[in-house]
Structure formats: structure tokens, C-alpha cells
Amino acid sequence: MMAQQICLHRWVAEIDYRYSDGIRTTTRGLHELAELHDIVESGPNFYAIAEIRVGPARHAAPLTVEQAESL
Incomplete structure (x- = not known):
């Protein structure tokens, strides 16, 4: 059986x-x-x-700018 690939989107429109x-x-x-x-x-x-509304896909909890910059 072939493994199914899961592609997570970065954005949602x-x-x-x-x-x-x-x-x-x-x-x-x-x-x-x-x-x-x-x-x-x-x-x-x-x-x-x-x-049209565009935003980040929510795969994880939202981050602050400071949290994201420290990654």
C-alpha cells in the first residue's frame, strides 16, 4: 500500500x-x-x-512577532 502524502497549506483564501x-x-x-x-x-x-480574504492557515497556535522571530 502506497503512503498518502499530506500537504499543509500556508495560506487560506x-x-x-x-x-x-x-x-x-x-x-x-x-x-x-x-x-x-x-x-x-x-x-x-x-x-x-x-x-477576497486571505490569512495564514492555522495549523498551530498563533504566535506573536517576537515568538516567531525567535524560531
């Missing part, structure tokens, strides 16, 4: 699209922020985007 029945949200994991471009360009049409 939530894209709100306007539909005739209201807003629908799509959530996508990203390894690099530059990947967001291809996701948006692949549709639905970017004129239907109401909002």
Missing part, C-alpha cells in the same frame, strides 16, 4: 462570489500567495467577486 440567490463563498488552500492569481482567473468571472 476565502472568495465571496455574487450569485443571483446571494453570496457563495469558496475556500482554497494556497502554498504561495501568487497562486491566488490563477484561482481568480480560472473563474467564475472576477467581476462577480464581492470580497
Whole structure:
């Protein structure tokens, strides 16, 4: 049996699209922020985007700047 590879994303993007029945949200994991471009360009049409929110994926407890710099 082949081992399954688990890839953890560094970022999470939530894209709100306007539909005739209201807003629908799509959530996508990203390894690099530059990947967001291809996701948006692949549709639905970017004129239907109401909002995009990007933040770090939460795989561990949040750190302060000082804690992160000491790693």
C-alpha cells in the first residue's frame, strides 16, 4: 500500500462570489500567495467577486512577532 502524502497549506483564501440567490463563498488552500492569481482567473468571472480574504492557515497556535522571530 502506497503512503498518502499530506500537504499543509500556508495560506487560506476565502472568495465571496455574487450569485443571483446571494453570496457563495469558496475556500482554497494556497502554498504561495501568487497562486491566488490563477484561482481568480480560472473563474467564475472576477467581476462577480464581492470580497477576497486571505490569512495564514492555522495549523498551530498563533504566535506573536517576537515568538516567531525567535524560531
